[in-house]
Amino acid sequence: MAEAPTLRFKHLRGPAPKQRDEQFHTGDERQPIDLEPLASDTVSEEKGGFSRRTFLSGLGATGLLAGATPLGYAAPPVAPAAQETPEATGAASITLRVNGKDYNLRGLDTRATLLDTLRERIHLTGTKKGCDHGQCGACTVHVNGRRVNSCLSFAVMHEGDEITTIEGLGQPDNLHPMQAAFVEHDGYQCGYCTSGQIMSAVALLKEPIGSADDDIKQAMSGNICRCGAYTNIVAAVRQVRQSRS
Ligand code: FES
Ligand code: FES
Secondary structure (H helix, E strand, C coil): CCHHHHHHCHHHCCCCHHHHHHHHHHCCCCCCCCCCCCCCCCCCCHHCCCCHHHHHHHHHHHHHHHCCCCCCCCCCCCCCCCCCCCCCCCCEEEEEEEEEEEEEEEEEEEEEEEEEEHHHHHHCCCCCCCCCCCCCCCEEEEEECCCEEEHCCEEHHHHCCEEECHHHCCCCCCCHHHHHHHHHHCCCCCCCCCCHHHHHHHHHCCCCCCCCCCHHHCCCCCCCCCCCCCHHHHHHHHHHHHHCC
């Protein structure tokens, strides 16, 4: 066994060497002890000990090695990036027919909704985005004559369809009868929901619903008006329905 601990813990030592020798040793069996000065934190590594500096250096080296690439390991070669074709990036080229006019759309994100495509690619902003979750009806358009929440429908699904927005319903000097009735009955306040309300009301004219106001309210329940213009909206729809019966 090495005797280094005897040197290290000087304060725990028993009697002085001379005194101890006198107690436990006699004659030639005594061995000389090579006393070295007790340095602050060193015990020579030649004697099998560790210094604080040695210990901390070891920790640092261990940390470095932990993050190092194992010897003999070579990273696999990185494959060159595939060429970004429209198909590879999820884009499509389609033609949408909106308000009687064809729009060729190149590089259209296949995840784009009909609503976003109408507003941001074709720049028909009369169709509004309210909730973007199919709950308010502000985005209502006609697809082949039927009302659709355009925020819930992908544009790429509608190639070949006949799409109608509020811009295709009437013009300022030639309003659709439903637009004129909304103006006459003051069926709006801020107007944000109005294009969706009118598109729903026009589609409703061809739907098999009853003649009562409650039937109108039920059929229009998917169109929310935060301004609360419901009474006037129903009056406008009732007038147009009666004019056609
Ligand atoms: S924005 Fe489409 S239903 Fe509200
Ligand atoms: S008029 Fe303002 S939300 Fe209907």
